[in-house]
Amino acid sequence: MHTHYFSRLGFILAVAGSAIGLGNIWKFPYMTGTMGGGAFVLVYLFTVLIVGISLLVAEMLIGNLTSKDTVSAFEELAPKNSKKIWKLGGFMAFSGLLILTFYSVVIGWIFYYLFLAFGNSFYSDIKASENLFVGFLGNDIWTQLFAHLLAVIVTFSIVYKGVKQGIEKINLILMPLLIVIFLLLLGYSISLPSFGKAFHFLFDYDFSKINSETLLMAVGHSFFTLSIGMGAIMTYSASASKKTKIFRDAIIIALLDTTIALVAGLTIFSFLFNAIDEPAKGPGLLFIALPAIFAQMDFVGQFISILFFIAVSFAAITSAISIAEPSISITTNRYKISRLKAVVIFAIIVYLVGALALLSNATEFSNALTFGSKNLFDWLDYFTTAILLPVGGIIIAIFVGYIIPKNVTRKALDNSMNDTIFKFWLFSVRYIAPIGVAIVLLNESGLLG
Numbered sequence: 189m190h191t192h193y194f195s196r197l198g199f200i201l202a203v204a205g206s207a208i209g210l211g212n213i214w215k216f217p218y219m220t221g222t223m224g225g226g227a228f229v230l231v232y233l234f235t236v237l238i239v240g241i242s243l244l245v246a247e248m249l250i251g252n253l254t255s256k257d258t259v260s261a262f263e264e265l266a267p268k269n270s271k272k273i274w275k276l277g278g279f280m281a282f283s284g285l286l287i288l289t290f291y292s293v294v295i296g297w298i299f300y301y302l303f304l305a306f307g308n309s310f311y312s313d314i315k316a317s318e319n320l321f322v323g324f325l326g327n328d329i330w331t332q333l334f335a336h337l338l339a340v341i342v343t344f345s346i347v348y349k350g351v352k353q354g355i356e357k358i359n360l361i362l363m364p365l366l367i368v369i370f371l372l373l374l375g376y377s378i379s380l381p382s383f384g385k386a387f388h389f390l391f392d393y394d395f396s397k398i399n400s401e402t403l404l405m406a407v408g409h410s411f412f413t414l415s416i417g418m419g420a421i422m423t424y425s426a427s428a429s430k431k432t433k434i435f436r437d438a439i440i441i442a443l444l445d446t447t448i449a450l451v452a453g454l455t456i457f458s459f460l461f462n463a464i465d466e467p468a469k470g471p472g473l474l475f476i477a478l479p480a481i482f483a484q485m486d487f488v489g490q491f492i493s494i495l496f497f498i499a500v501s502f503a504a505i506t507s508a509i510s511i512a513e514p515s516i517s518i519t520t521n522r523y524k525i526s527r528l529k530a531v532v533i534f535a536i537i538v539y540l541v542g543a544l545a546l547l548s549n550a551t552e553f554s555n556a557l558t559f560g561s562k563n564l565f566d567w568l569d570y571f572t573t574a575i576l577l578p579v580g581g582i583i584i585a586i587f588v589g590y591i592i593p594k595n596v597t598r599k600a601l602d603n604s605m606n607d608t609i610f611k612f613w614l615f616s617v618r619y620i621a622p623i624g625v626a627i628v629l630l631n632e633s634g635l636l637g
């Protein structure tokens with residue numbers, strides 16, 4: 189089934205491209221803002237370290253051992269008598285389509301802000317900047333629908349063309365560019381008097397601010413940001429060389445991903461605190477604080493803002509295609525549906541559900557599209573990030589920890605793990621990941637009292 193394997197660097201960049209996205213630059217800062225700062229950051233970092241990296245390795249392993257789509261991979265590795273059951277695990281790939289609904293709405297916002305950056309239309313006053321964003325979300329439905337359409341078309345046309353060739357090249361240029369822009373922004377924010385406050389906000393923890401929902405969101409976010417729990421990493425790893433040093437690559441990717449998130453958080457909060465005092469700004473954070481600071485910087489600011497939104501667009505798109513590809517790969521390989529047909533059908537579904545999510549933020553429709561405590565947009569985010577990905581993670585952990593024979597996993601990790609690390613890894617995959625994540629899930633659902 190393979191026409192192309194990733195080169196070594198190409199593989200790392202593709203997986204890093206999947207991991208680094210809106211989760212790091214948009215979600216992480218605003219979640220930190222609304223969920224109590226440092227305590228949220230600490231839980232997130234802790235989960236990345238003791239569960240995230242192990243599951244990253246586990247997902248890579250399933251893909252790399254089989255070189256197949258996620259359903260076929262589970263089927264191939266499961267023992268004879270339980271193939272039918274385990275293959276269901278591979279259908280976790282379809283939760284990607286649900287993620288993509290709100291993800292592509294936000295890519296639409298990024299596109300619109302890129303357009304505004306070109307027109308030099310940001311306000312230096314943070315209140316005015318906030319009004320611009322709130323007005324856009326609340327009232328400018330047609331622009332949003334159009335931007336969302338563009339996001340869906342761009343994402344699925346790249347997926348249609350085949351992820352690998354194009355992606356390797358795009359990532360090679362844009363990921364370094366994104367890192368350079370962020371380092372520049374970080375440098376600038378260090379010079380602001382508010383940097384210290386941002387630093388404390390991110391790294392001083394106050395556990396009284398953590399409740400079961402924030403705990404689950406922090407755990408869920410560590411899955412989201414590493415692209416774990418829906419088969420994205422598995423699918424990419426199916427196209428990696430059999431000589432891939434899985435553990436080494438997983439460490440590099442987790443480091444890159446975490447660094448970008450922390451740098452984005454530090455930068456955005458320094459800018460925000462420089463202008464106002466309160467941290468909680470919700471999903472608008474990226475779209476309010478940064479544009480205002482860009483506007484204050486005049487000509488240079490406009491230049492940086494254009495580069496910034498271009499780089500974020502690419503970071504988001506390289507993630508979006510990794511979210512879409514697993515479902516396409518299953519449908520085309522197993523059900524012999526043509527790639528074109530699969531792409532068109534999924535694109536339409538994602539567009540329509542995404543459009544409803546977008547409308548649920550709009551003043552006119554928000555009442556009709558709010559269910560209980562959250563509107564549709566927030567439900568999609570919550571349900572995928574906090575429920576589906578952790579559940580996917582548990583399935584992967586059990587499968588790799590107990591179903592695939594230990595000698596097989598040991599051999600596959602031979603070239604990058606010594607015995608001690610392997611023992612730690614196996615312990616995490618067998619016990620910490622499934623039990624820890626299950627406890628957090630049950631706790632939030634109220635089942636644990």
Ligand code: PHE
Pocket residue numbers: 206207208209210211212287411412413414415416418420507508510511
């Ligand atoms: N990791 C991506 C981000 O942080 C999102 C993603 C989630 C990608 C799940 C693939 C699978 O933006």
